[in-house]
Amino acid sequence: MGASRPEALVLSPSTEEGRRARRFPPWTAPALYLAPMVVLLALFTYWPLIHTVWLSVVKWSLVPGRPSVFVGADNFAAVVASPLFEAAAWNTALYLVASIPLKVILPIPIAVFLWSLGPRGHVYRTVLFLPTLISFVVVSVVVLWLLNPMGGHVPTLLRMVGIAMGNPLTDAHAAIWVVIGLSAWKVMGFHVLIYLAGLASIPRDNIEAMRIDGASDWQVLRDLIWPLLAPTTLFVLISTIIFTLQQTFTPIDILTEGGPQNGTTNLFYLVYQLAMRSFDVGQGAAGTVMLFAGLLVLIWAKFRLLDRRVEYDR
Amino acid sequence: MTAPLTLAPAWRVVGHAVVALLCLSVLVPMLVVFGTAFKPPNEVYQLQPWPSAPTLDNFAALLGEKRFGLYLWNSVATVTIRVVAQVVIALLAAYAFARWDFPFREPLFVLVLAGMMVPPQLTMIPLYMLMADLDWFDTWAALIIPHLAMPYATFLLRQHLMAIPKELYESARIDGAGSWRALWDIVVPNLGPALAAVCIVLSIDGWNEYFWPMLMSTEPSSRTVQIGLREFVEEDFGNYGVLMAGVTLASLPILGLFFAFQRHIVETFVSSGVKG
Numbered sequence: 191m192g193a194s195r196p197e198a199l200v201l202s203p204s205t206e207e208g209r210r211a212r213r214f215p216p217w218t219a220p221a222l223y224l225a226p227m228v229v230l231l232a233l234f235t236y237w238p239l240i241h242t243v244w245l246s247v248v249k250w251s252l253v254p255g256r257p258s259v260f261v262g263a264d265n266f267a268a269v270v271a272s273p274l275f276e277a278a279a280w281n282t283a284l285y286l287v288a289s290i291p292l293k294v295i296l297p298i299p300i301a302v303f304l305w306s307l308g309p310r311g312h313v314y315r316t317v318l319f320l321p322t323l324i325s326f327v328v329v330s331v332v333v334l335w336l337l338n339p340m341g342g343h344v345p346t347l348l349r350m351v352g353i354a355m356g357n358p359l360t361d362a363h364a365a366i367w368v369v370i371g372l373s374a375w376k377v378m379g380f381h382v383l384i385y386l387a388g389l390a391s392i393p394r395d396n397i398e399a400m401r402i403d404g405a406s407d408w409q410v411l412r413d414l415i416w417p418l419l420a421p422t423t424l425f426v427l428i429s430t431i432i433f434t435l436q437q438t439f440t441p442i443d444i445l446t447e448g449g450p451q452n453g454t455t456n457l458f459y460l461v462y463q464l465a466m467r468s469f470d471v472g473q474g475a476a477g478t479v480m481l482f483a484g485l486l487v488l489i490w491a492k493f494r495l496l497d498r499r500v501e502y503d504r
Numbered sequence: 505m506t507a508p509l510t511l512a513p514a515w516r517v518v519g520h521a522v523v524a525l526l527c528l529s530v531l532v533p534m535l536v537v538f539g540t541a542f543k544p545p546n547e548v549y550q551l552q553p554w555p556s557a558p559t560l561d562n563f564a565a566l567l568g569e570k571r572f573g574l575y576l577w578n579s580v581a582t583v584t585i586r587v588v589a590q591v592v593i594a595l596l597a598a599y600a601f602a603r604w605d606f607p608f609r610e611p612l613f614v615l616v617l618a619g620m621m622v623p624p625q626l627t628m629i630p631l632y633m634l635m636a637d638l639d640w641f642d643t644w645a646a647l648i649i650p651h652l653a654m655p656y657a658t659f660l661l662r663q664h665l666m667a668i669p670k671e672l673y674e675s676a677r678i679d680g681a682g683s684w685r686a687l688w689d690i691v692v693p694n695l696g697p698a699l700a701a702v703c704i705v706l707s708i709d710g711w712n713e714y715f716w717p718m719l720m721s722t723e724p725s726s727r728t729v730q731i732g733l734r735e736f737v738e739e740d741f742g743n744y745g746v747l748m749a750g751v752t753l754a755s756l757p758i759l760g761l762f763f764a765f766q767r768h769i770v771e772t773f774v775s776s777g778v779k780g
Binding site: 216217219220221223224226227228230231234235236237238239241242245299300302303304305306314316317318320321322323324325326327328331332334335336341343346347375378379397407410432436439440443444458461462465466471474475478479481482485 | 509510511512515516519522523524526527529530531533534536537548549551593594596597599600601603604606607609612615616619622623624625626627628629630631632633634649650651652653655658683708711712713714715718719730733734737741744747748751754755758759762766
């Protein structure tokens with residue numbers, strides 16, 4: 191991988207750096223350039239990471255001076271036993287399962303369609319991308335307003351055609367779908383873009399060749415495009431699984447705060463509530479560690495599967 | 505450039521219909537929001553999206569009694585400082601990885617990249633406690649400093665740096681330039697589009713951030729635009745006209761930035777998302 195990389199500096203004594211170099215080892219320069227990034231990562235990413243794991247296995251003492259007591263798996267057990275846990279776990283599964291067709295599969299035909307339009311598809315592409323630029327706060331606020339039974343545009347319009355619609359956000363079963371739909375809408379354009387990038391790398395000659403052999407649209411899609419899109423699809427799939435829980439935090443917090451009756455909470459939101467609302471640091475940390483363990487498995491799966499898939503295609 | 509694939513007419517119609525519908529789902533709410541922001545209070549509940557007599561009153565109320573100007577200032581200032589710092593730090597690290605060969609370079613690179621994968625949930629508790637210890641609540645420092653390390657930007661910039669031909673470094677050396685001068689005089693001008701794209705992506709992330717600023721803000725004067733909007737909903741939800749003005753102001757800067765630099769952003773998202 192180093193074919194195009196410049197070799198290590200060979201410093202002539204006539205340059206100022208050359209003179210300095212004779213007193214310092216050659217890795218001084220890169221070390222200095224790297225230092226800010228590494229120090230910041232150590233302080234704000236890696237140290238907190240280790241600290242969280244430690245917090246998950248101790249009973250953290252609020253009294254300064256009194257040491258924290260190692261309690262092993264107690265925090266983990268407490269989290270699982272929490273009345274909110276079951277609802278959060280089920281909802282998490284629903285979030286993930288519902289997100290996959292909406293966020294991973296649905297963008298594919300859209301991307302293929304836009305790809306078939308060529309440059310004329312750019313307008314569509316740009317419009318679809320706009321939700322990526324606005325914040326989840328903005329989207330949540332607007333949804334809150336549009337769905338509001340008093341004066342919101344959606345109930346008003348539906349009433350005009352004779353449908354009386356309650357506020358889905360106050361329905362324990364429907365609320366989660368609002369969040370799911372909202373988050374799918376928001377990432378659609380972004381995922382379409384990622385698939386378009388994947389499609390762009392499909393060699394046209396193969397398509398031409400298949401056409402000459404008399405292949406139909408469907409055959410080209412099934413036998414050439416779909417397999418070649420596999421790495422992209424996998425990438426989007428794993429990204430969706432990893433990010434859905436985080437991304438839905440804002441809509442949940444603004445729209446329902448986990449309710450109604452825990453209808454929208456998920457494991458990430460639960461951890462947030464444990465840590466920040468109940469101030470149960472041990473449980474919050476334990477819940478976080480469990481969540482992270484699950485994510486690690488998925489990340490590991492991504493790289494294993496991705497490598498294997500890519501090998502098949504090459 | 506012709507299209508790579510032509511679909512049967514039936515599929516084309518379906519395609520246009522579906523995509524057009526999706527686009528409408530994006531554009532219509534935007535139109536409604538934007539229109540309502542300019543509506544006088546008595547028209548806010550009317551279905552027609554545009555006001556019959558546009559007024560700036562909502563914006564005046566927003567900036568006046570709602571103190572949105574302060575929130576905007578917090579957002580603009582913290583995001584600007586943060587993005588500049590993030591890009592510089594990431595660039596320096598990318599430079600180190602791309603230009604030199606030093607012991608432990610590969611493992612260090614992996615370590616830096618792995619930092620990207622640590623989800624915020626995993627660090628939030630100790631970071632929160634750290635902010636409490638440092639008494640950084642409601643400060644710009646809390647919004648800026650913990651987020652300064654952006655391994656993704658380093659990754660992206662390193663890709664571009666490795667594409668710079670050796671000859672450029674050679675000629676710099678011959679001219680007697682040290683690595684610092686070479687970086688700013690030669691490398692950076694060649695990185696233009698990549699740097700711009702990184703800046704814009706980081707700006708979007710920073711401007712739209714919710715979780716961390718929410719944790720860090722305990723009093724109104726320190727709120728960012730997003731938090732201000734959220735508090736508005738808690739405090740005065742019925743005030744739709746002004747609320748929509750707030751939504752508009754919260755979204756316009758990034759939208760504006762996007763349309764100014766459209767090509768760079770799309771290229772960056774696309775090239776970084778998949779090839780890596």
